[in-house]
Amino acid sequence: MSILDPNSDAKNTLKIASLVEAEEAFLAKARTNANSVYFSQHPIEPAQPVKGEPAKGVDPLQRPHNRRHFLASVAVLASSSVAGRAIAQTAPSPDGKAPPGAVWRSVPEDATKIPGVAIGEDGGYGTRSQFETEVRWRFGTKTPLSSWSMTPLEHGVGIITPSGLHFERDHGGIATIDPATHRLFVHGMVKQPKKFSMSDVKRFPSISRILFIECSGNGLTEWSKPTLKTVQGTHGLVSTSEWTGVPLSTILNEVGVKSGAKWLLVEGGDSSVMTRSIPIDKAMKDCFLAYGQNGEAIRPEQGYPLRLIAPGYEGNTHIKWVRRIELSDKPFMTREETSKYTDLLPNGKAVQFSLIMDAKSVITRPSGEMTLSGPGFYEITGLAWSGRGRIKRVDVSTDGGRTWRSAGLQGPILPICQTRFRFPWVWDGKEAILQSRCVDETGYVQPTLGQLIEVRGLNGPIGSIYHLNAIQSWKVDTEGRVSNVHYY
Amino acid sequence: MSTTTKLFLQVTACGALFALNTYAVSADPTRYGFGEPASANDLQDFVSSLPDGRDLPAGSGTISRGKQVYDEKCASCHGQKLEGGIGDRLIGGRGTLVNNDPKKAPVKTVESYWPYATTLFDYIKRAMPFYMPGSLTNDEVYSVTGYILSEANILNGDEPITATSLSKVAMPNRNGFIPDHRPDHFKPADKHPRLR
Numbered sequence: 001m002s003i004l005d006p007n008s009d010a011k012n013t014l015k016i017a018s019l020v021e022a023e024e025a026f027l028a029k030a031r032t033n034a035n036s037v038y039f040s041q042h043p044i045e046p047a048q049p050v051k052g053e054p055a056k057g058v059d060p061l062q063r064p065h066n067r068r069h070f071l072a073s074v075a076v077l078a079s080s081s082v083a084g085r086a087i088a089q090t091a092p093s094p095d096g097k098a099p100p101g102a103v104w105r106s107v108p109e110d111a112t113k114i115p116g117v118a119i120g121e122d123g124g125y126g127t128r129s130q131f132e133t134e135v136r137w138r139f140g141t142k143t144p145l146s147s148w149s150m151t152p153l154e155h156g157v158g159i160i161t162p163s164g165l166h167f168e169r170d171h172g173g174i175a176t177i178d179p180a181t182h183r184l185f186v187h188g189m190v191k192q193p194k195k196f197s198m199s200d201v202k203r204f205p206s207i208s209r210i211l212f213i214e215c216s217g218n219g220l221t222e223w224s225k226p227t228l229k230t231v232q233g234t235h236g237l238v239s240t241s242e243w244t245g246v247p248l249s250t251i252l253n254e255v256g257v258k259s260g261a262k263w264l265l266v267e268g269g270d271s272s273v274m275t276r277s278i279p280i281d282k283a284m285k286d287c288f289l290a291y292g293q294n295g296e297a298i299r300p301e302q303g304y305p306l307r308l309i310a311p312g313y314e315g316n317t318h319i320k321w322v323r324r325i326e327l328s329d330k331p332f333m334t335r336e337e338t339s340k341y342t343d344l345l346p347n348g349k350a351v352q353f354s355l356i357m358d359a360k361s362v363i364t365r366p367s368g369e370m371t372l373s374g375p376g377f378y379e380i381t382g383l384a385w386s387g388r389g390r391i392k393r394v395d396v397s398t399d400g401g402r403t404w405r406s407a408g409l410q411g412p413i414l415p416i417c418q419t420r421f422r423f424p425w426v427w428d429g430k431e432a433i434l435q436s437r438c439v440d441e442t443g444y445v446q447p448t449l450g451q452l453i454e455v456r457g458l459n460g461p462i463g464s465i466y467h468l469n470a471i472q473s474w475k476v477d478t479e480g481r482v483s484n485v486h487y488y
Numbered sequence: 489m490s491t492t493t494k495l496f497l498q499v500t501a502c503g504a505l506f507a508l509n510t511y512a513v514s515a516d517p518t519r520y521g522f523g524e525p526a527s528a529n530d531l532q533d534f535v536s537s538l539p540d541g542r543d544l545p546a547g548s549g550t551i552s553r554g555k556q557v558y559d560e561k562c563a564s565c566h567g568q569k570l571e572g573g574i575g576d577r578l579i580g581g582r583g584t585l586v587n588n589d590p591k592k593a594p595v596k597t598v599e600s601y602w603p604y605a606t607t608l609f610d611y612i613k614r615a616m617p618f619y620m621p622g623s624l625t626n627d628e629v630y631s632v633t634g635y636i637l638s639e640a641n642i643l644n645g646d647e648p649i650t651a652t653s654l655s656k657v658a659m660p661n662r663n664g665f666i667p668d669h670r671p672d673h674f675k676p677a678d679k680h681p682r683l684r
Contacts, residue, residue, distance in 0.1 A: 186526070274614050326536055332536055338604065338607055349666045350666070352668070355586075356668075402681065450674075458590040460587065488677070
């Protein structure tokens with residue numbers, strides 16, 4: 001088949017294959033890790049704590065102040081001594097290296113018998129436990145400079161995504177920008193074009209909101225058949241943070257919007273110079289320019305120093321590394337809003353400016369690739385969210401959607417924010433199909449995949465690509481193994 | 489009353505409005521006077537185009553010059569025949585958009601899918617070549633835009649490629665887009681769900 005054959009779609013097939021590959025690589029590692037939720041399928045010997053005295057050279061009272069030096073000395077011990085082997089056995093990673101975001105420390109047999117780590121040893125910025133290993137994993141594009149990574153939802157508790165686990169999507173790598181020299185330009189149909197330094201931006205009155213951001217491509221592999229195995233793979237392009245910044249209305253008021261201005265272009269200062277057009281009504285209503293995330297400065301991969309937050313809109317509109325806003329009477333019809341983030345229907349027409357993320361929910365535990373240890377009590381838990389407002393109700397079914405019962409919702413239930421639901425369940429050991437279905441405050445009911453396909457059709461293996469918000473089904477077999485299925 | 493006092497009072501009033509716990513944030517009428525005027529010089533290097541050609545920079549190109557630019561700067565990622573590689577496929581795919589077969593994918597390219605030629609200029613100028621974005625001159629971008637459109641059988645001839653000519657190009661899928669009709673109203677779910 002010629003590559004110019006109109007029926008060939010090598011690129012899309014490749015995309016899915018590389019996602020499957022990335023997930024497999026992750027699972028292969030996770031299955032051998034005693035701390036992973038995916039561990040139970042392949043039991044190995046339980047980890048042994050370190051016996052006896054703390055190893056020579058790493059006496060906590062005489063620990064070198066230089067952390068790199070300390071880490072290096074532990075690494076030498078880990079590879080050469082008996083104590084080192086014991087340390088290695090308790091490590092989440094057999095080579096004694098701490099997982100990303102953690103620092104490796106020797107584990108005493110009894111932490112009540114020797115002093116712990118001195119305050120300040122971390123240099124003043126904390127790390128997570130060396131036993132916690134969840135990470136984002138990346139879609140295997142040919143270049144990591146235009147790619148995305150998924151949030152490990154199955155490990156999450158509560159509703160806030162740790163900043164270091166917030167999903168990523170960028171089109172030209174993560175820009176490194178010095179806030180001291182960064183400028184925000186606002187021009188076009190305004191009375192006074194202006195430029196703002198980051199200190200100018202931070203002088204304006206600020207707001208904070210806890211909001212989800214979801215990539216509209218979340219779940220694109222799942223249209224025509226169950227493809228990825230874990231909830232991280234099927235739903236990991238959604239995350240929730242508290243964002244802090246200045247309302248866009250304040251900035252627009254500062255430059256004076258000319259009558260007739262209907263759209264604004266927001267442009268990123270990364271190498272893809274990402275642009276999207278936003279309706280001005282939306283901008284005035286609730287958009288803001290965020291410089292804070294979860295109580296600190298926004299992370300580089302999330303758009304440091306300044307990111308547009310467009311509550312409830314698809315993730316791509318939340319332009320990162322914002323450097324420019326231009327007002328106009330018409331949308332700019334940028335590449336992303338014409339050739340990419342549009343939903344192609346079977347009749348050949350594509351829905352454009354499908355900006356709002358409809359209501360969606362998913363059970364995060366138990367979920368794909370986990371194993372229930374036997375009949376008995378399990379808490380089914382997951383997340384629900386809607387770009388149109390608050391979540392009103394979440395129902396859970398354990399029989400594939402024949403019967404539904406209401407799940408408990410954890411407050412506060414915030415608009416355009418993930419809501420945690422919980423549902424007590426006693427598994428009888430028989431096959432079960434677990435599903436969750438949410439309703440938002442507008443009365444919108446999350447559809448089954450069958451209902452969604454009736455409306456959207458299946459134009460190719462990845463359908464209309466974007467805005468897949470259907471009910472997810474997890475099958476529990478009689479051995480307790482959980483897998484991703486299509487059941488509707 | 490001094491200006492400072494006035495501003496203080498306005499800001500206080502506006503704080504009271506926010507305390508009503510509304511998530512709409514349009515209520516702030518204050519001008520704070522932060523920031524500086526942006527000059528024409530500050531803005532001259534920014535590129536953003538509208539489909540009618542407004543905001544496209546001056547310059548012009550030719551299809552033949554565009555082929556040289558393409559071979560040198562674009563072909564390594566997009567293919568000698570514009571068939572795609574690391575980068576997107578650029579041509580072909582007409583007639584593949586109407587399809588409801590999950591086993592057969594639509595081929596979405598500049599030729600078959602993109603509604604506006606101005607978008608092509610805009611995107612190449614801002615974000616291409618991938619490893620050296622922003623390195624092409626306006627004339628080079630007009631040229632390579634013209635070359636891609638000519639390989640897509642949308643443009644031909646020796647007419648110079650300019651802001652005006654690009655705004656007049658009739659893209660094959662110009663009328664292929666419809667507004668968002670959601671939220672959808674779904675039919676009742678199947679009463680007899682099953683494994684698919």
